[in-house]
Amino acid sequence: MTFTPPPRDAANVSPDAASPQRRSRVSPALRAYQYNLLAYKRTWRGSLTTTFLYPVLYLAAIGVGLGHLIDHGSNKAVGGVPYLWFLAPGLLAGTAMQIGANESTFPVMAGIKWLKTYFAMLATPLEVTDVLYGHLLWILTRVALASGVFLAVMTAFHTVPSAWAVAAFPAAVLTGAAFSAPVMAFSATRETDQSFVVLYRFGIVPLFLFSGTFFPVTQLPGWLQVIARCTPLYQGVSLCRGLVLGRPGGWDALGHAVYLLVMFAGGVLAARVSYRRRLVQ
């Protein structure tokens, strides 16, 4: 076999011909983040339903429709406010949790197995922690986007009686963050996406239904009530609801916030370990 050498005038790719390398000052984790940003620009239409349509549908169907029936009875149980007011902040926290968890399962598997984007990043100067923090920051961006939209929809439904509601935005993001980091840690240990279905069925969905989202946990029998009060989503729901309704509730609120912060921090530490185990061999 013989080969004809190509002409020398074609694109110059030699190392010494390139101008001296200037590196941008953007931190490595933000460079990883940028990947998600660009990828999202190409695929954002797909997430429109979950981000924009769901809050409207939920608030309209359950809040307005069901709320109408409930308000004709007694609304004492929900704190003497219209049911829609009660429900909306619960759904806000629940949605933040769902997005936080969801974005931390399949996309992590894609990074490791399906598209291997993590490995592409690791072949460059980026380190495992950069890959992790870049992705985590992106997930929090998604949670923030969804929470912001949800709050805007809530305002349009006239369910935001207090200016405290502004503080419900970081509270919702914190709720999403508290779920995101531990779920990322978990996802990085999985070989298939089967476990994500299990996580949803036995974790996320029950939490969504029984953490005071749709009805006060006081409606549950005693021992279930104790369990419900200990769940992470309960903290997020209570925090968001207190703020939206203008009853932040001092120490309680602080307790909820600390709970969520600790869960987030623990999740980050766990994810650092599981990412390193999975990606560096």
Add this chain to the structure above:
Amino acid sequence: MQARRLTKRFGEFTAVDAVDFDIHVGEAFGFLGANGAGKTSTMRMIACLSPISGGTLQVLGLDPMREGPQIRSRIGLVPQDDTLDLELTVRDNLYLYGRYFGLPKKQLRERVDELLEFARLTERADERVDPLSGGMRRRLTIARALVSSPSLVILDEPTTGLDPQARHLLWDRLYRLKREGVTLVITTHYMDEAEQLCDRLVVMDAGRIAAAGSPRELIEQWSTREVVELRFEAEGHQVHGDRLADLAERVEVLPDRLLLYTDEGDATLDAVRSRGASPIAALVRRSTLEDVFLHLTGRSLVD
């Protein structure tokens, strides 16, 4: 680059077993071996993707264990899996990769255009990667590895799974890099690839280096000048091998053919015929690295 008693263990399993090698600036260096010989593990240690388990390794004069990001900023890696984002366009894949290196946007855009040209993908630049052929994806992966103008490019099985035409186009691109002074480190289980591309290479088997040298040196040292390949009716190879053994320096019996190692192929073939053996096919050829590998390991490279 220098490795001394470089070792990689995964639990009980030793993938790379105390290997020594030196790779010089500007040369094309190959790791030739069958699947599972430890080539990829060695490669991953060089690329600072995998911590070393023992021995010492220096890459570009730096320590991979402590200075991984600095080393990786100066090398380009072409992994066995392409790790391209199939949903994104060809251009975006190059652009984003450059951003991982922290290249400034303006400089990077120009660089991406150059690389599209180099990989002959300019016309497909704004299409998604998904529908591209294997050869195109491979060229894109190589172009991507060049985005930071590395002085060392590491290619893990660069042409596995490609058709001959795509391979030749790829080799041609690699020649160009070599002529421009880029150091190439290539793993392959194709002996023709190693022969064509590599200035020097090591033959790896079961985590160890079985032999080292230029392709010509290896052939001279471990094989004869020529080989007579004989094909007989089914099942007859072992019998014929025993009968003809004294006609050659060495005989290899493979399931589908018989190899006689000799310096004068035509004379040996005449001798075979005069013994009354009648192979259904006979061929005299020069020795290749495949023969070296067969001699060193007792196995052929590609099953």
